[in-house]
Amino acid sequence: MSDTSAGDRAVSERAVSERVGSNLRPQADPLIPRDHAWHPPALAPAYKTSVLRSPQRPLVAHEATLSESTGPVFGPESLGPLDNDLLRNYAQDGAPIGPRILVHGRLRDERGRGVPGALIEIWQANAGGRYRHRNDGYLAALDPNFGGCGRTLTDAEGRYAFRTVMPGPYPWPNNVNDWRPAHIHFSIFGSGFGQRLITQMYFEGDPHIPLCPILNAIPDAQAVEQLIAPLDMAATAPMDARAYRFDLVLRGRRSTYFETRPEGN
Numbered sequence: 343m344s345d346t347s348a349g350d351r352a353v354s355e356r357a358v359s360e361r362v363g364s365n366l367r368p369q370a371d372p373l374i375p376r377d378h379a380w381h382p383p384a385l386a387p388a389y390k391t392s393v394l395r396s397p398q399r400p401l402v403a404h405e406a407t408l409s410e411s412t413g414p415v416f417g418p419e420s421l422g423p424l425d426n427d428l429l430r431n432y433a434q435d436g437a438p439i440g441p442r443i444l445v446h447g448r449l450r451d452e453r454g455r456g457v458p459g460a461l462i463e464i465w466q467a468n469a470g471g472r473y474r475h476r477n478d479g480y481l482a483a484l485d486p487n488f489g490g491c492g493r494t495l496t497d498a499e500g501r502y503a504f505r506t507v508m509p510g511p512y513p514w515p516n517n518v519n520d521w522r523p524a525h526i527h528f529s530i531f532g533s534g535f536g537q538r539l540i541t542q543m544y545f546e547g548d549p550h551i552p553l554c555p556i557l558n559a560i561p562d563a564q565a566v567e568q569l570i571a572p573l574d575m576a577a578t579a580p581m582d583a584r585a586y587r588f589d590l591v592l593r594g595r596r597s598t599y600f601e602t603r604p605e606g607n
């Protein structure tokens with residue numbers, strides 16, 4: 343996979359600096375608190391499951407503990423040689439069905455620094471929009487050569503990459519005719535439990551994005567844009583796969599949307 347040009351990297355670095363610039367002031371706590379105006383409210387009635395899951399009492403903030411700001415530590419011995427290659431790590435007798443893509447990016451902390459050695463796990467539906475999960479009842483067929491799960495460690499500069507197929511959109515029982523945009527789930531451990539992040543990556547140009555009740559619950563348009571991976575033709579594999587770039591920011595006032603804990607991280 344080719345890297346981005348020096349000019350592209352400079353633009354990306356400036357954008358990150360603008361997002362995290364307000365986090366550069368000295369902090370007593372090792373983990374910077376979140377900006378709740380940047381993230382969706384816990385209660386978003388159009389996203390129906392949030393009605394029962396949202397907190398009913400005021401939120402309580404706690405200082406970070408030692409266990410939250412240190413560990414766990416993962417090493418190369420924790421991974422298999424094909425863990426980041428979803429085109430091969432489940433294949434039985436051929437290649438998975440669907441457009442082949444590369445997903446890559448850089449993981450940064452709340453001050454814009456690359457996070458090395460962080461475990462990133464992904465899971466996704468296949469090209470037809472179906473997960474390999476016993477509770478997925480969608481009518482689309484399972485792909486015998488696609489498992490939909492992968493993991494990798496970030497390098498010394500916080501960079502990561504996966505090979506996979508473009509996931510398909512699928513219907514979900516929120517309203518009568520709601521469809522989820524094509525997306526990939528991300529789980530990131532960072533350098534400590536306090537940086538634990540679970541989120542979703544969407545694809546540039548997907549017409550379902552502005553229709554999604556989950557994304558519409560996010561109040562800041564820039565926060566939504568941070569979840570959408572642009573096409574990155576500079577990183578494509580010729581005659582093989584297109585590439586999408588998805589950079590992530592852990593914690594801080596402009597952290598990537600923390601999907602499973604909207605009450606705070």
